[in-house]
Amino acid sequence: MAFDNHYARLPERFYVSLLPTPVKAPRLIRYNEALADELDLNFDAQDRDRLAAIFSGNQLPEGAEPLAMAYAGHQFGNFVPQLGDGRALLLGEVVDRNGKRRDIQLKGAGPTPFSRNGDGRAALGPVLREYIVSEAMAALGIPATRALAAVASGEPVIRETVLPGAVFTRVAASHIRVGTFQFFAARGDEDGVRQLADHVIARHYPQLEQTENRILALFNAIAERQAFLVARWLSVGFIHGVMNTDNMTVSGETIDFGPCAFLDEYDPRKVFSSIDRQGRYAYANQPAIAQWNLARLAECLLPLFEGGEEQAVEDANAALKTFGETFQRHWLANFRAKLGVEGEGEDDLALVNDFLSLMQQGGADFTLTFRALSKLAGGADVQGLVGLFSHPAGLSDWITRWRGRLGRDHEPAEKQKAMEAVNPAIIARNHRIEEAIAAAIYDDFSLFHRLVDALANPYEENADHADLALPPRPEERVMRTFCGT
Structure with missing residues (x-):
């Protein structure tokens, strides 16, 4: 790995440097060769033992500077002033073939000063879930962290029961969160907030370097990316499940796939996460929660806005209002594309909402319904x-x-093709993920690999993967998903 580490050059209060805790018997489960090539990594994919050693933390690549990042966060609306990487270590940063800086992080690498009495390890199930869903999201064209490797640790972890352990290697544009800013703001460390903001601008928003009132411009840019991201989530029926401020990146990537899930039948009130007992992060609540999280970020940045306190508050409120408008614009654009309509019709919002209402009343599967609508546009029988x-x-x-x-002037085959390019044929079905995890507990990874392969091309129909695209039978329904910790 050709590391070029910048976060490690920030002041020591931003992180804690430490080494991964070795695992007993690392064994490679999967290595993402396509992503490795994108990152310009020159590992021999056939040397599975060496890959297992590297991506378990047992063997550090030259240039790695492992560190646990400090951050805080609102968890289900309650502020926790110190969270931090309790089971993850940032190995370092690389510049990929496209000139983009990417973090490489190990999850499940052992305890850190932020572990809060936890073991710092990861169970196999959450590792496989994150691998499947993060790669599925990327294939859908939705900004997300990526999966580079999954390694079995050869050691048990104790949760509700004894489970096999694993280590996950995550790739991200960065791991800087709203909660990272909150960590410094909660301590009255305005200089820390400023240094972090400067780092984020240099890394993610270099076009803002010479902008007037650059910190406000940064906030607006982060809000724009979040509006785009959450609108895309809703367009594929994705429920993040735990939208705490420490799980919202300033880069605009989806991060942390613990209790996440995709809708089967359409229900805007749907909640899967076992820890979301009040429905705070339900499917339809996600835009409002994103706006709430951004308000918490604004509170951190207000002292850095120009023009005095009164003007800063006015600017922040205007930016938050703009977020709502921007989200609505992205959301409607996504659903116009899903319906195959072009331009901007006055009744488009009603057309979309009425269709969603009919889906809810009829218990229609979100993914299959929009795919069937695509075929109807191409001339298929309406009964489909x-x-x-x-x-x-x-x-x-x-x-x-x-x-x-x-x-009347559209060409059916072209219309169907355009609609199928935005309406996936296959998603990461909750029951299939659970089935793959259950098999893997007994060392059978065949369904895991099959799912990852099938989800790499979600907009294409493949007869070999037809069973994976089907919704669950009543007895297969997954009612609850669980956080990896």
Whole structure:
């Protein structure tokens, strides 16, 4: 790895330097060769023992400067002034083939000063879940951290039961979070907030270097990326599950795939996370929570805005209002594309919302319904769509309105192709993920590998993966997902 570490050059209060704790018997589960090539890593993919040693933390590559990052965060609305990397170590940074700086981090690398009496390890199940879902999100075209490797540790971890352990290697644009800013702001460390802001601008928003009121410009840029990101989540039925401020990156990437899940049948109130007992992070609540998190970031940055306190508050409120408008614009653009409509029609919002309401009333599967609509635009029989609704009342009238909005001059095959390019044929189904994890506990990784391979091309239909695209039978339904810690 050609490390070029910048975060390690920040003051010592930003992190704690320490080495990974070796594991007993590392064994490589999967290595992402395509991502490794993108990162310009020159490892021999056939040398599985060496890869296992490196990506378990047993053998450090030259130039690595492992560190645990300090951060705070609001967890389910309650502020915790010190969190930090309790089971993760940033090995260092590399510059990929496209000239982009990327973090390489080990998760499950052992205890750190931020572990809060935890063991610093990761169980196999959460490692496989993060590998599957992060790669699925990237293939869907949604900004997300990536999976470089998964390694079995050869050691047990104790959670509710004794489970096999594993180490996950995560690649990110950076691991800087809203909670990182909160760590310094909570301590009255304005200089720390400023240094962090300067670092974030240099790393993620260099176009703002010479901008007037650059910290406000930074806040607006972060808000814009979050509006785009959350709108994309909703467009594929993704529920993050734990949108705490320490799980919102300033780079605009999806991070931390603990209790996340995808919708099967459409329900805007849907919650999967076992720790979200009040539905704070339900599917439809995610835009408002993103705005709430950004308000917490604004509180950290206010002293750095120009023009005095009163002007700073006014600017922050204006930026938060703009976030809502920007999110709505992105969301509607995504769903226009999913419906195949072009331009901006006055009734488009009602057309989208009415279709979603019909889906909810009819218990229609989110992913399969939009895929069937794509085929209907291409000339398929309407029953392919209607059959997905247990109660199709009102659907016929909606289809008439939709066809009127499409107009008569579109070419069916081209319209279907365009719609299928945004309406996936396959997603990371919750029940399949759980099935893969259950098999892996007994050392059978075949379904895990099959899922990762199938999800690499989510917009293409593949007969070999047809079973993986199906929604769960009643007895297969996953009602709760769990945090990796």
